[in-house]
Every structure is written in C-alpha cells, then in structure tokens.
Amino acid sequence: MIRFTLDGRVIQTDDGACLKDILPDHNPALSLAIIRPGIVSEEATRHFRITTTKGEFVAEIPDGRVVLPNPDDASFNPALHWSDRYAAAFGPFPSDFNPLRRPSRYARGDILIGCGGYDTQRSYLIVSRKEHQADHGAAEGGGIIGHIVAGRGTIDRLDTGDQITGIERMISWADSTHSITTTDLSLPLEEGMEIISHIRIQADGYSKEDINTAIADSVDHLLFSLQSGIFHAERTTSTYCMDAHLGHMDIRLEQKAPRREGAVTARTKGKLSGAIYIYRDDVATSPHHTVIGQVTHGIELIRLISDGESCAVVCEPERFDLLGMHLEDALAYAESRGISLKADSESPKRIVISQEPGTTLDVLKEKQVSVTTMDQDDVIDITLFDDKAPRTVDIFRRFTGLKRYSIGMLPFFFSFDDVWLFEPDIPEKINIIPENTPLGSVPKSSLGMTNASRRGGGLVGVRESENAEFGPTAEPFEGSNIIGIMHDLEKLQKLKEGDTIYIREVKR
Structure with missing residues (x-):
C-alpha cells in the first residue's frame, strides 16, 4: 500500500497506482502540484499555525523578535476571555510594553497584544474580526504584531468556552528539485508524496457567519473572472501569478490593503485593468490594485506554477447570477x-x-x-465568432453587457431594405481594426460591426438576405467586420426606432 496526501487528506491506495486513479475526473489540461518526499532543507518561516477548539488559522508575524504566549505555560490562560463583533481576546498572560492609552485603528485579521486596565501583567492576544477603532491597552502602533493570512473564518466562530490549544511556527520546504507541476495523469504515486489538485479562494467580506458588502462589486468581478473553475497563469514572477484572459475590464478601487502571500487582487488601472493577481510573496500596497480575496488552500500550487500553465480554482462563495435563465x-x-x-x-x-x-x-x-x-419570444439569440474576430467580439461583448452577463442589450437604430442597424454606445477612442472582413459574399443572418476604416465605426448590423457587395451594416466589405450570426431574425419585425433589444449568446 502507498500512503500519500491529496489536498491535505492522508490517503492509502494500492501499489502501482497513478494520478488518474485517484483523480479520475481531473481535467488533463490543468496542472497539479507534486511535492515528492526526499531530502528537504527545513526553514523556519514567519508564519504560525494557531489551533483553537473551533479550528485553526495561520498568522504572519514579520518581526522575528516577537514571542507569542505558550499555551502550555502556566502563566498563560489560553481561554477566550472576551469577544464581541469586532475582536476576540485570549489570556491573560504577563508581558512587557508601554500602553499607548489612546484608540488605534485595526483591520480585519490584525493580531495584536493589548492589556486590561493598562496593566501589562494582564495582557491579551487579540484578533480583530472587523475593521474598527478601539483602545485595547496596546503599545505604539496599536500593538499590531501580525496578520491572519489563512483561516479567517475560524475567528468568526469563536465563542464563550473556546480556547487556544496550540501555537507552532510553520516550517517550509526549500528543496524545489523535489517539487514540480505536472499534467501527466499517468505519473505513478510514491510513498509520502503530496498532491495539490486545486486552489481555493475565499472572497473578502464573505464567511458563513457574516457578510460584509463593502466591496461587493469587486468580489463579483473575482467570481465572474474565475467562474469557469480555471486560473490561467498567463504571467508569473517571483511575487505573483496573473490571469488576464478576459482582457481589459473597468474595475474601481474598493479596498486598498497590503498584498501579502496568498492575497488576491484585481488591477484597476492600465491596459491590464481587470486582471486577477495572486501573490507568492508580500509586496507593498498599490493604488492600482483592489484586494478582493485570500487563498485558503493550494498556495503551493501558486508557488510552483509557470507561465502558460493553468490550474483548477474554487471560489467561495459561488457567484449568484440568474440572468439568461428561464x-x-x-x-x-x-x-x-x-x-x-x-x-x-x-x-x-x-x-x-x-x-x-x-x-x-x-x-x-x-x-x-x-x-x-x-417573454422568450422577445429575446434574440446570437452566436459570436471568437475564433475569427476575437478583438471585435470582445468590444461587442463589453458594450452590450455580454462580457459579464448572459443577457445583453442592443439599442435599435433603424432599418431599410433587408438591413437592420443597431447603435451600441462605443466611445470614438475605441479602435476597431479591420478583422474577418467578408470574401465573396455575406451570408444571410450575418452579424457585423463597422470598423475604423469607415465613418460609422462601431455601428452593428444584420442582413436578412445574402449580399455579394455590402456587409451587414451596408458598408463595403473592407469596412465590415463579421462577428457572428443572429438566429431569430423574425423577431426584429416588431421593432420601432428607439427600442432596445435583449440578446442572449448561445453556442451552436
């Protein structure tokens, strides 16, 4: 029998088994992280695993001189002494510092040492559950010694009677020659092997016990971007992995905060606006990144993945979007x-x-x-040609709403002969380059957009019959980008000038 670990679970299986035997439904295009047993140089990290009767969380303590209380020490009472909606405190225990004697501001996940009645012999290890301002009897700087980087949901569940059962410094493996990513599901399992099949991201503001909607728009962008269950590592550096497969998207800054290992952000400025970043190491706060989540499982996969690889991702919560459904x-x-x-x-x-x-x-x-x-009869189905006109199709989706939702809107302009014209609100600065221009003739039902070579750039049109001279917007072929097909032409007959049609993208 072989004993190995899969996503944190210890499993035993028969000798000779391979990855496919334990992951029969895994997409072979997605990378797995494989950490083989061997001679691994251990290295103490600045992360501590704090175990409680309600679960565990991981704290990052940057200052190596900070000494956390020992639950086995008789001078430390590991029980939860008090808690409210903003913080929870364990102790007391003796410490040595000068209380500031005035309120400080704390973010969710901050860890600090404070004291009761400004008596440091009655000090407490305090975790911040929500952003708040308070006088916790802490030292200069609010007494903040670190931050929770994983398991924030645990601190929300703490209640009377709970206690800390263990505090241990985490050890990292440093021999990367024994750690790889692979898509080869025929790889044999080995004794002691550790396998990570996916990453898990918890959106900021979400827990099963409490929901904070302060960054709801940014979180929806995260859930939308990764709803396929795949993270595309299009660019990797020593500090981050980036997924920009959706192209440019407008995202506003809702939460500026330090970007620590495992943090997830969306870029808010520049050509890569909307791209999702996952951090391998700590970097400074940026005015161009909004923090939207935290990796709670699979950080090893993020550390190992390379440019061009993809991996499975699970986001919590699942996106709630009903548009386009019956x-x-x-x-x-x-x-x-x-x-x-x-x-x-x-x-x-x-x-x-x-x-x-x-x-x-x-x-x-x-x-x-x-x-x-x-009514279903009032919604018009279309199919878009991503493979033939990717740039123009992306512009069409962005300005009709189909980029983010299953239902989009298209303002009707006017019709003549067999041509129906629509006028989405596309800014003049958007450069619609010629792409997939017709050759020979334009088939019936072809959906097109006028490109930048003509004055009416951005106009969308469809023809009810084949034409060998002009495109769907009645422009010459060189001015017409063919972007798809409209399936329900008979539904256009009831349109009046100024109406807006609802369109639904279907794959056919």
Whole structure:
C-alpha cells in the first residue's frame, strides 16, 4: 500500500497506482502540484499555525523578535476571555510594553497584544474580526504584531468556552528539485508524496457567519473572472501569478490593503485593468490594485506554477447570477442557495433579464432577490465568432453587457431594405481594426460591426438576405467586420426606432 496526501487528506491506495486513479475526473489540461518526499532543507518561516477548539488559522508575524504566549505555560490562560463583533481576546498572560492609552485603528485579521486596565501583567492576544477603532491597552502602533493570512473564518466562530490549544511556527520546504507541476495523469504515486489538485479562494467580506458588502462589486468581478473553475497563469514572477484572459475590464478601487502571500487582487488601472493577481510573496500596497480575496488552500500550487500553465480554482462563495435563465430554473437555483425569489411574472418559460440586488454578496446578505423577466419570444439569440474576430467580439461583448452577463442589450437604430442597424454606445477612442472582413459574399443572418476604416465605426448590423457587395451594416466589405450570426431574425419585425433589444449568446 502507498500512503500519500491529496489536498491535505492522508490517503492509502494500492501499489502501482497513478494520478488518474485517484483523480479520475481531473481535467488533463490543468496542472497539479507534486511535492515528492526526499531530502528537504527545513526553514523556519514567519508564519504560525494557531489551533483553537473551533479550528485553526495561520498568522504572519514579520518581526522575528516577537514571542507569542505558550499555551502550555502556566502563566498563560489560553481561554477566550472576551469577544464581541469586532475582536476576540485570549489570556491573560504577563508581558512587557508601554500602553499607548489612546484608540488605534485595526483591520480585519490584525493580531495584536493589548492589556486590561493598562496593566501589562494582564495582557491579551487579540484578533480583530472587523475593521474598527478601539483602545485595547496596546503599545505604539496599536500593538499590531501580525496578520491572519489563512483561516479567517475560524475567528468568526469563536465563542464563550473556546480556547487556544496550540501555537507552532510553520516550517517550509526549500528543496524545489523535489517539487514540480505536472499534467501527466499517468505519473505513478510514491510513498509520502503530496498532491495539490486545486486552489481555493475565499472572497473578502464573505464567511458563513457574516457578510460584509463593502466591496461587493469587486468580489463579483473575482467570481465572474474565475467562474469557469480555471486560473490561467498567463504571467508569473517571483511575487505573483496573473490571469488576464478576459482582457481589459473597468474595475474601481474598493479596498486598498497590503498584498501579502496568498492575497488576491484585481488591477484597476492600465491596459491590464481587470486582471486577477495572486501573490507568492508580500509586496507593498498599490493604488492600482483592489484586494478582493485570500487563498485558503493550494498556495503551493501558486508557488510552483509557470507561465502558460493553468490550474483548477474554487471560489467561495459561488457567484449568484440568474440572468439568461428561464424563470423556473431561476426559482430552483435560488431555492438551492437558500434565497427567496420574487418575480414580476409566474410564467415559468419567461427569461430573467435583470436581478436586484445585482451582486452576489448583497443577495446572500439579504437572502432575497427580485427579478425582471421577458417573454422568450422577445429575446434574440446570437452566436459570436471568437475564433475569427476575437478583438471585435470582445468590444461587442463589453458594450452590450455580454462580457459579464448572459443577457445583453442592443439599442435599435433603424432599418431599410433587408438591413437592420443597431447603435451600441462605443466611445470614438475605441479602435476597431479591420478583422474577418467578408470574401465573396455575406451570408444571410450575418452579424457585423463597422470598423475604423469607415465613418460609422462601431455601428452593428444584420442582413436578412445574402449580399455579394455590402456587409451587414451596408458598408463595403473592407469596412465590415463579421462577428457572428443572429438566429431569430423574425423577431426584429416588431421593432420601432428607439427600442432596445435583449440578446442572449448561445453556442451552436
């Protein structure tokens, strides 16, 4: 029998087994982290595992001179002495510092040493549950000695009667020759091997006990970006891995905070705005990055992955998005998530075109959602040519709403002969380069966008019949980018100038 570890679980299996035997459903295109047993040089880290009766969390203590209390020392009472919605304190124990005697500001996850009645012989190890300002009888700088980098949900569950059962400094493995990533599922298992199959990210502001909606928009961007379950490591450096596969997206700065190992951010400025970053090491706060989450499992995979590799990712919570669903499916999904749904109709075949609240955290906090629906006959299906016109298709998605949602909107301009024209709000600065221009003739139902070679750049059109001279927007072929097909042309007949059509992308 072979004994190994898979995602933290110790497993035994028969001799001769390989990765495919224990991961039969794993996507062979996604990398696994393999840490082989061998001669590994141990190195003490600045991370401490703090175990409690409600679970464990990992604290980063940057200053090597800081000494944490020992739960086995008779001078330290490891029980939870007090707690409220903002903080929890363990102790007391004797310490030596000068209390500042005035309030300090603390962020969620801060760890500090304070004291009761400004008596350092009655000091406490305090963890901050929420951002707050208070006088904890701490030293200069608020007495902050470190930060929780994993397991923040544990501190939310602490209650009367809980206690610290262990504090240990974590040891890192330093022999990278025994640590690899692989997509080869035929790789034989070895005694003592450690396998990490995925990373897990917990969104900031979310825990099963409490939800903070302060950065709900940024969190929704994270959940949307990784909803495929794949993290694309398009660029890796010594400090981060970056996934920018969705291209440019407008994201606003909602939470500026230190970017520590395992932190997840979204870039808010520049050409890579919207890209997701996961950090391998600590870096300074940036005005161009909003912090949106924390890796809670699989940091080893992030440390090892290289440019061009991809790995499986699980985000908590799962995104809550009903747009594009039939009402009956939306009702079933909302019920499965414990959410009460209120609709503007009882017809099960109507399609959801909007929801309120619009973000996942807001819905989960309120435990209810209202939806607006539309008759299925009024929603027009389209198919887009990502392979033939990727740049123009990306522009089309960004300015119709299809980039982020399953339902988009397209303002109707006017029609003549067999041409129907639409005018999405695309800024003039957007350069629509010629791409997938027609050759020979334009088939019926072709969806096109006028490119920058013509004055009407950004105009969208569709033809009801084949044409060998002009494109879908009635421009010459060289001015027409073919981006897809519109499937339900008969639904256009009822349109009036100034109407907006709802479009749904389908794969055919």
